[in-house]
Amino acid sequence: MSTTYVETKPTQELEAFKGVKKVPYEEYFTSGHRTCEGCESAQFMRLIAKAAGPRTIVLGATGCMYVANTSYYATPWGIPWMHTQLGAAGSSALGAAAALRALMRKGVFKDEPINVIAFCGDGGGADMGLAAISATLTQADYNLLIVMYDNESYANTGIQVSSTSPFGVNTTFSTPGKKKRIMHNRWKKNVAGLMIAGHPTVKYVATVSTSYALQAMNSVRRALTIGGPTFIHCLNPCPKGWDFDPAIALEIGNLAVNTGIWPLYEVEKGELKLYGKTREIAEGRFKRLPVADYLLKQGRFAHFTDEDLAYFQSQVDDMWNNWLVPGVIPLRKQAATTAPSV
Amino acid sequence: MATLTAPVKEIRKSEEQEALITGSEAIAVACKLANVDVITAYPIRPYDTVMQYMSQLVADGELDCEFIVAEGEHSQFEIVKHASACGARTFCGSSGVGWMYAMEALTVTPALRIPLVALVGNRTLDDPGAFGVEHNDALSVRDLGWMLVWVDNAQEALDTALIAYRVAEDRRMFVPLAISCDGAFLTHSQSYVKVPSSEQVKKFLPRYDRGDLLLHPDNVISVAPQANEDWVMEMRRQNYAVTERACDVIREVYADFERIFGRKYGNPFFEEYLTEDAEVVLLGMGTLSTPVKVAFDKLRKQGKKVGFVRLRWFRPFAGPEIAKALERFKAVGVIERDLSLGSPDLSGVVATELRSAMYSHAKTRPPVLDFLCGLGGREVTVADVERITDLTFQAANGKQQPLTQWIGLRG
Numbered sequence: 001m002s003t004t005y006v007e008t009k010p011t012q013e014l015e016a017f018k019g020v021k022k023v024p025y026e027e028y029f030t031s032g033h034r035t036c037e038g039c040e041s042a043q044f045m046r047l048i049a050k051a052a053g054p055r056t057i058v059l060g061a062t063g064c065m066y067v068a069n070t071s072y073y074a075t076p077w078g079i080p081w082m083h084t085q086l087g088a089a090g091s092s093a094l095g096a097a098a099a100l101r102a103l104m105r106k107g108v109f110k111d112e113p114i115n116v117i118a119f120c121g122d123g124g125g126a127d128m129g130l131a132a133i134s135a136t137l138t139q140a141d142y143n144l145l146i147v148m149y150d151n152e153s154y155a156n157t158g159i160q161v162s163s164t165s166p167f168g169v170n171t172t173f174s175t176p177g178k179k180k181r182i183m184h185n186r187w188k189k190n191v192a193g194l195m196i197a198g199h200p201t202v203k204y205v206a207t208v209s210t211s212y213a214l215q216a217m218n219s220v221r222r223a224l225t226i227g228g229p230t231f232i233h234c235l236n237p238c239p240k241g242w243d244f245d246p247a248i249a250l251e252i253g254n255l256a257v258n259t260g261i262w263p264l265y266e267v268e269k270g271e272l273k274l275y276g277k278t279r280e281i282a283e284g285r286f287k288r289l290p291v292a293d294y295l296l297k298q299g300r301f302a303h304f305t306d307e308d309l310a311y312f313q314s315q316v317d318d319m320w321n322n323w324l325v326p327g328v329i330p331l332r333k334q335a336a337t338t339a340p341s342v
Numbered sequence: 343m344a345t346l347t348a349p350v351k352e353i354r355k356s357e358e359q360e361a362l363i364t365g366s367e368a369i370a371v372a373c374k375l376a377n378v379d380v381i382t383a384y385p386i387r388p389y390d391t392v393m394q395y396m397s398q399l400v401a402d403g404e405l406d407c408e409f410i411v412a413e414g415e416h417s418q419f420e421i422v423k424h425a426s427a428c429g430a431r432t433f434c435g436s437s438g439v440g441w442m443y444a445m446e447a448l449t450v451t452p453a454l455r456i457p458l459v460a461l462v463g464n465r466t467l468d469d470p471g472a473f474g475v476e477h478n479d480a481l482s483v484r485d486l487g488w489m490l491v492w493v494d495n496a497q498e499a500l501d502t503a504l505i506a507y508r509v510a511e512d513r514r515m516f517v518p519l520a521i522s523c524d525g526a527f528l529t530h531s532q533s534y535v536k537v538p539s540s541e542q543v544k545k546f547l548p549r550y551d552r553g554d555l556l557l558h559p560d561n562v563i564s565v566a567p568q569a570n571e572d573w574v575m576e577m578r579r580q581n582y583a584v585t586e587r588a589c590d591v592i593r594e595v596y597a598d599f600e601r602i603f604g605r606k607y608g609n610p611f612f613e614e615y616l617t618e619d620a621e622v623v624l625l626g627m628g629t630l631s632t633p634v635k636v637a638f639d640k641l642r643k644q645g646k647k648v649g650f651v652r653l654r655w656f657r658p659f660a661g662p663e664i665a666k667a668l669e670r671f672k673a674v675g676v677i678e679r680d681l682s683l684g685s686p687d688l689s690g691v692v693a694t695e696l697r698s699a700m701y702s703h704a705k706t707r708p709p710v711l712d713f714l715c716g717l718g719g720r721e722v723t724v725a726d727v728e729r730i731t732d733l734t735f736q737a738a739n740g741k742q743q744p745l746t747q748w749i750g751l752r753g
Binding site: 080081132135 | 407412417421424427428429447450557562568569572
């Protein structure tokens with residue numbers, strides 16, 4: 001028997017854009033931001049705003065998309081936007097959704113579906129704000145979407161390690177030294193999997209990539225339409241923090257998928273759907289590229305030895321070969337590999 | 343700005359009801375009367391009794407609001423902050439280290455011009471653990487733009503909560519306000535309270551109107567974009583201007599409260615007890631008033647000219663008025679349940695603040711002694727008050743006294 005999901009107030013019916021040519025011209029995130037050349041996180045903001053449309057409130061946690069993105073007298077937002085504290089993406093969305101529901105019920109506001117979207121970076125989402133997001137995802141009868149743009153570091157503050165930074169990465173808090181080559185020996189936190197496994201009443205969780213822009217927008221539209229609290233995790237290549245030429249930002253995003261490091265999937269009411277190259281990988285129609293193809297294009301892995309690359313590859317292989325739900329949930333069919341001494 | 347035109351004659355006394363309730367319950371009743379839209383709860387003693395009452399009111403259908411149990415105080419205050427930005431009247435609260443856990447959210451709220459109303463059930467800060475009252479929790483936000491008011495009985499708690507919404511939500515203010523109730527001594531103590539009717543409250547308290555600051559698709563604004571050194575100073579000056587207006591707004595609201603509900607609080611900022619012909623006075627906040635008043639009734643019978651000033655509003659601190667009220671006495675003894683470690687004269691927060699106000703505004707400056715007492719929720723006894731009064735009289739008679747003394751400390 002399938003799970004019964006909580007009914008919420010009606011949401012906006014946002015049909016998927018069927019092809020790039022069907023995407024509207026209207027922008028709700030425009031000029032005025034000060035992000036770096038080739039910033040995929042800012043691109044994601046643009047896609048979110050375009051996908052959600054004008055009847056939307058956006059809450060933005062501290063991070064690149066606040067500090068570099070939204071400046072006084074030069075806001076890029078064409079929809080209402082409010083800063084929220086670093087660890088408060090979940091709480092801010094809940095507060096806005098609660099206010100709307102109460103005030104519509106009491107007749108103060110017109111009763112209409114208004115999208116509430118809170119965004120955070122990986123520092124705000126996977127580190128500091130995890131508890132608040134988790135709590136909010138259990139509030140099954142509020143309509144809101146939390147999106148985490150993941151540039152795999154505290155990029156705004158000068159590229160420091162977060163719990164979604166990949167193994168071995170060179171950041172300003174994990175610089176290779178004379179004695180220790182690998183300062184960051186933690187594996188990237190599986191945030192989307194955590195949200196799926198830990199919050200059974202959530203109706204929609206997805207991983208997206210700005211390299212798959214149309215799907216990223218359609219995930220946002222699906223999340224807002226299906227309602228309840230929903231979560232989207234987006235991998236956003238960061239030219240400055242990852243040390244690559246901004247011209248290849250989209251290619252880096254594609255390589256993350258094609259090497260199997262960044263699986264693309266959506267989970268709707270418990271049903272897992274892999275999409276894009278990830279689906280082809282899972283169905284054996286596409287052979288994963290070696291992780292070195294992705295890692296060695298980025299200066300942040302320039303210190304990697306063959307041993308490091310082999311370990312990284314073995315972990316990704318394990319994720320595809322041994323996880324009970326490959327690429328998604330790390331329950332294993334057999335014992336995991338062990339880390340090399342570092 | 344809220345304006346009130348309700349003719350008083352329409353309001354009949356018989357609309358009031360009397361109820362035997364605690365300080366916490368009185369606040370809950372006020373929130374019900376204020377038709378609060380969003381409430382966030384998180385458990386910590388002793389403030390959390392108010393949320394038990396709220397939960398029951400919602401469950402019984404007596405209060406129509408969103409009641410959200412958060413996963414921590416930081417979220418508790420962030421949720422209501424954003425709800426308020428979206429136009430909702432909110433309520434939340436905390437105690438002791440819970441209040442400190444919310445500190446980041448507490449810090450940004452006044453700068454965002456968000457009129458939260460919160461209850462602080464004053465509690466000792468850890469470590470070591472103690473449930474009893476100290477005032478350092480609420481006082482920790484004294485420099486951040488919060489308004490802070492202390493009450494000493496359940497009636498005053500209810501009335502002040504209504505006043506709090508009216509003051510905080512006044513467009514000239516739009517800053518958060520914390521009502522401090524001493525843990526246990528007030529949060530958990532019952533007394534008879536006159537509960538006004540919701541019709542009366544409607545006349546006193548208009549709906550919260552966020553106006554052009556509302557976060558809504560009909561009002562496309564960006565709230566708190568990064569400003570840096572270009573504009574932060576001008577924005578700080580706007581918050582500073584709020585504090586310049588605060589005393590006038592509070593006076594106005596108390597006058598209107600008296601007009602509509604008929605209960606008089608006199609000077610909003612502090613209550614004076616037996617001060618008229620007093621030679622020395624004590625000054626303190628919250629339920630310390632109880633042992634002081636009992637002791638002073640006794641000392642008056644013995645012919646000792648003693649009086650008490652109970653400070654209600656700590657922020658804004660009505661410096662000129664307080665100084666004017668105190669300058670005529672021969673000595674002032676501050677009695678307080680807090681510390682300000684490393685402060686000038688190693689005194690508490692209240693005495694340090696009072697001395698500052700006296701230095702600037704008093705024509706004559708009587709000695710201001712400080713008595714640190716009742717920490718960790720320890721009872722302040724009538725005998726303690728008599729000892730404090732005696733020491734203050736000695737100072738009035740010219741005997742040198744240490745500026746700060748500990749009272750009720752084990753030897």
